[in-house]
Amino acid sequence: MGTENRAGANTTFFTVKWEEAGVVLLDQRKLPQEETYLTCKTYGEVAEAIRAMVVRGAPAIGVTAAMGVALGIKNSTAGELKELAAELDVISKTLLETRPTAVNLPWALKRMKETFERSRAAATGTEAEKIQAVRRDLTEEAERMLVEDIAICEAIGRNGAGLIEESGNILTHCNAGALATGGYGTALGVVRSAVAQGKSVHVFADETRPFLQGARLTAWELQKDGIPVTLITDNMAGHFMHQGQVQCVIVGADRIASNGDVANKIGTYSLAVLARENGLPFYVAAPLSTIDRDMPSGEQISIEERSPGEVTELRGISIAPAGVPARHPAFDVTPHRYVTAIITERGVAREPFTEALNQFFSSEK
Amino acid sequence: MGTENRAGANTTFFTVKWEEAGVVLLDQRKLPQEETYLTCKTYGEVAEAIRAMVVRGAPAIGVTAAMGVALGIKNSTAGELKELAAELDVISKTLLETRPTAVNLPWALKRMKETFERSRAAATGTEAEKIQAVRRDLTEEAERMLVEDIAICEAIGRNGAGLIEESGNILTHCNAGALATGGYGTALGVVRSAVAQGKSVHVFADETRPFLQGARLTAWELQKDGIPVTLITDNMAGHFMHQGQVQCVIVGADRIASNGDVANKIGTYSLAVLARENGLPFYVAAPLSTIDRDMPSGEQISIEERSPGEVTELRGISIAPAGVPARHPAFDVTPHRYVTAIITERGVAREPFTEALNQFFSSEK
Numbered sequence: 001m002g003t004e005n006r007a008g009a010n011t012t013f014f015t016v017k018w019e020e021a022g023v024v025l026l027d028q029r030k031l032p033q034e035e036t037y038l039t040c041k042t043y044g045e046v047a048e049a050i051r052a053m054v055v056r057g058a059p060a061i062g063v064t065a066a067m068g069v070a071l072g073i074k075n076s077t078a079g080e081l082k083e084l085a086a087e088l089d090v091i092s093k094t095l096l097e098t099r100p101t102a103v104n105l106p107w108a109l110k111r112m113k114e115t116f117e118r119s120r121a122a123a124t125g126t127e128a129e130k131i132q133a134v135r136r137d138l139t140e141e142a143e144r145m146l147v148e149d150i151a152i153c154e155a156i157g158r159n160g161a162g163l164i165e166e167s168g169n170i171l172t173h174c175n176a177g178a179l180a181t182g183g184y185g186t187a188l189g190v191v192r193s194a195v196a197q198g199k200s201v202h203v204f205a206d207e208t209r210p211f212l213q214g215a216r217l218t219a220w221e222l223q224k225d226g227i228p229v230t231l232i233t234d235n236m237a238g239h240f241m242h243q244g245q246v247q248c249v250i251v252g253a254d255r256i257a258s259n260g261d262v263a264n265k266i267g268t269y270s271l272a273v274l275a276r277e278n279g280l281p282f283y284v285a286a287p288l289s290t291i292d293r294d295m296p297s298g299e300q301i302s303i304e305e306r307s308p309g310e311v312t313e314l315r316g317i318s319i320a321p322a323g324v325p326a327r328h329p330a331f332d333v334t335p336h337r338y339v340t341a342i343i344t345e346r347g348v349a350r351e352p353f354t355e356a357l358n359q360f361f362s363s364e365k
Numbered sequence: 366m367g368t369e370n371r372a373g374a375n376t377t378f379f380t381v382k383w384e385e386a387g388v389v390l391l392d393q394r395k396l397p398q399e400e401t402y403l404t405c406k407t408y409g410e411v412a413e414a415i416r417a418m419v420v421r422g423a424p425a426i427g428v429t430a431a432m433g434v435a436l437g438i439k440n441s442t443a444g445e446l447k448e449l450a451a452e453l454d455v456i457s458k459t460l461l462e463t464r465p466t467a468v469n470l471p472w473a474l475k476r477m478k479e480t481f482e483r484s485r486a487a488a489t490g491t492e493a494e495k496i497q498a499v500r501r502d503l504t505e506e507a508e509r510m511l512v513e514d515i516a517i518c519e520a521i522g523r524n525g526a527g528l529i530e531e532s533g534n535i536l537t538h539c540n541a542g543a544l545a546t547g548g549y550g551t552a553l554g555v556v557r558s559a560v561a562q563g564k565s566v567h568v569f570a571d572e573t574r575p576f577l578q579g580a581r582l583t584a585w586e587l588q589k590d591g592i593p594v595t596l597i598t599d600n601m602a603g604h605f606m607h608q609g610q611v612q613c614v615i616v617g618a619d620r621i622a623s624n625g626d627v628a629n630k631i632g633t634y635s636l637a638v639l640a641r642e643n644g645l646p647f648y649v650a651a652p653l654s655t656i657d658r659d660m661p662s663g664e665q666i667s668i669e670e671r672s673p674g675e676v677t678e679l680r681g682i683s684i685a686p687a688g689v690p691a692r693h694p695a696f697d698v699t700p701h702r703y704v705t706a707i708i709t710e711r712g713v714a715r716e717p718f719t720e721a722l723n724q725f726f727s728s729e730k
Contacts, residue, residue, distance in 0.1 A: 032686035173600075207676070207684070209574060209598035215677070215685040223686050231691040233574035233676060234600040235632025239697035242634055267600025269607055273642050274635055311572070311598060312580070315682055319572070320580040321397035321588050326596040332604040 012224055015179050016055060016064050018143050023067040025055045028179060032220040043072030043091050050098040050105075053211065057180020058254045058290055059153070062104030063146050065095045069112040070142040074135050081120055081130055088116055100302045101263055101331045103255040103292040108145065115141040149182030152287045155345035156186050157193030160250070160285055163341065163348070164190065167200035168247030171237055174208045174265035175217035176252025176285060186285040187250040188221065190343060195227055202228040204246060206237055208265060210311045210328065234267050238274040249275045253286040253342075260336030260353025261298025266329055272338035281340040288344050291357055298333035306330045377589055380544050381420060381429050383508050388432040390420045393544060397585040408437030408456050415463040415470075418576065422545020423619045423655055424518070427469030428511050430460045434477040435507040439500050446485055446495055453481055465667045466628055466696045468620040468657040473510065480506040514547030517652045520710035521551050522558030525615070525650055528706065528713070529555065532565035533612035536602055539573045539630035540582035541617025541650060551650040552615040553586065555708060560592055567593040569611060571602055573630060575676045575693065599632050603639040614640045615708075618651040625701030625718025626663025631694055637703035646705040653709050656722055663698035671695045 017024050022041040030036055038054055040046040046068030049055055055064050072091035078084040092109045119137035123130035170191060177188035194201050203222055208214035215231055222229040240246050249271050255263040262284050275282040308326035312318060342349040346363060349356035382389050387406040395401055403419055405411040411433030414420055420429050437456035443449040457474045484502035488495035535556060542553035559566050568587055573579035580596055587594040605611050614636050620628040627649050640647040673691035677683060707714040711728060714721035
């Protein structure tokens with residue numbers, strides 16, 4: 001399989017794409033050693049790929065899940081729309097249960113469900129023709145969501161670039177880059193946009209234990225794009241802030257409550273506290289689809305607890321004594337009081353976040 | 366080689382010991398997979414073992430260096446005391462240059478030098494007899510320093526145990542345990558002492574990247590002693606504090622300035638900030654030998670920058686793209702304003718630290 005770039009114009013790889021054969025994903029578990037692409041031929045394979053973190057990052061999970069729905073419906077042998085609707089529910093449920101924290105997943109599934117309903121209502125002709133129309137509409141919608149996601153990231157980048165100083169060091173955590181989205185990235189979209197504006201930035205990438213998304217993914221995609229990056233362990237971030245070697249922190253988000261509380265990769269809360277303690281701006285870059293308007297505060301956000309084995313082993317090598325218990329919350333919640341601004345495709349929100357974000361949603365309609 | 370325990374009464378292994386054949390060290394690089402002991406037969410081998418982190422932890426480095434001096438003098442073929450004194454300087458210099466941050470290293474070397482001078486002045490008989498007496502005195506002094514170090518850790522443990530609640534979770538970073546000292550430990554000495562008093566404590570051990578001293582060493586020695594421990598990645602510590610799952614933080618130290626600023630394993634500063642933000646006590650447990658009275662504040666402390674390869678590779682496996690730059694400061698400095706108390710063998714010091722610590726030194730004389 002080739003590595004043709006249909007994604008962001010500024011990246012030399014793609015995260016997810018739709019092909020006749022199925023949903024094609026860059027296997028992020030194998031980066032940076034191997035750049036290999038995996039074709040999921042069933043929605044079950046798509047669900048497993050999300051669960052196993054072949055693809056990760058809230059926006060990328062959303063787009064991939066939408067394609068999973070389209071694939072499931074495309075592969076369906078249902079002879080009636082009613083049967084197809086029942087299958088859609090099963091497909092959605094399977095995809096929904098893969099990971100609990102990223103809100104882009106239910107957001108994407110809801111959008112696909114609405115598309116299904118709209119398409120079903122509009123469809124004419126025989127039952128077979130109607131089914132054909134629904135299938136086509138769902139495929140088109142999923143592909144549209146990918147294109148939109150990249151455009152949204154580019155808008156986030158433009159909106160955020162103004163917050164970046166002419167030169168300096170930006171600290172980021174996990175991977176909120178092209179690999180976490182349809183392309184271009186959220187936090188790294190801001191970095192790419194600042195670089196495109198001629199700003200002289202350098203990125204400190206937290207390695208982000210236990211999955212090492214920073215070491216494996218952020219370092220990889222920035223290096224590929226020629227953006228200066230230095231890898232550090234998570235526990236060095238505070239030290240470099242304290243030493244005056246960091247000018248701002250930018251991260252992505254997996255779910256943002258209406259009040260601006262941010263669920264993101266484990267370690268984000270610590271960075272936010274450390275940034276405030278050192279007088280540094282702490283920015284969150286995310287599409288509006290990451291904002292969960294049904295959630296008044298971050299306290300209600302469900303935090304995925306993954307296998308302790310992902311902490312005690314690294315590539316099959318045990319790094320701890322046999323039998324030692326470990327914990328593995330995959331995310332944490334940063335209270336909005338630590339967040340300087342949330343950078344979205346509609347603009348930059350600041351406190352009070354509830355009002356600022358509401359305004360973006362109103363202007364969307 | 367056996368694993369006879371001549372060290373702390375509460376541990377089932379030893380960190381360093383003096384034998385006729387040389388200085389025997391538990392090879393901490395191989396833990397937790399293998400418990401093997403390495404015999405250094407020359408002072409050069411002792412220096413290399415310190416540099417390569419076969420042994421680490423400020424108090425353990427001090428004791429090991431003292432034994433390195435005794436070994437070098439024992440092996441010397443010098444026929445005159447004057448010649449032996451010159452050799453002592455070469456031996457000391459070699460050992461001093463192994464690692465820059467732990468002050469226990471120069472402290473131990475100074476003490477051995479003073480012992481040499483005292484012994485030389487007191488020696489009687491022929492030149493050969495005098496040399497023999499000096500050799501014996503240095504060996505005895507180094508062995509005494511090991512015994513003292515364990516007694517000091519036990520005193521630190523007793524002094525600190527009162528600060529620990531009847532039950533709860535203690536967060537620790539790196540390894541400030543029996544493995545970091547002659548035996549028993551500083552931070553973990555406090556834990557051991559609280560357990561001995563019947564307190565129901567559970568330890569959260571930060572894995573402590575990049576060397577994983579928490580995962581490999583702290584988890585190992587607590588598990589061996591039957592003290593409940595849960596391993597977490599460094600970036601989870603803040604989250605668990607914020608969730609109310611941590612009652613206090615205790616760490617060791619590599620060098621403490623007169624004003625109470627603490628140099629310790631990279632990541633310590635972040636924990637101190639997070640503890641204060643969450644209203645939790647942040648304790649530093651260390652012997653008086655870790656206090657550098659010549660250093661008014663932490664700003665002057667030299668921070669060892671180790672090889673970036675130790676960040677980008679883990680047991681020979683590359684975890685980052687080839688050629689990505691990395692940083693590796695091995696320590697950071699925590700300003701004293703974040704430190705609730707410093708637990709020493711003489712008692713518990715609180716702000717103003719300068720006065721409190723001075724008092725301990727006065728009472729030492």
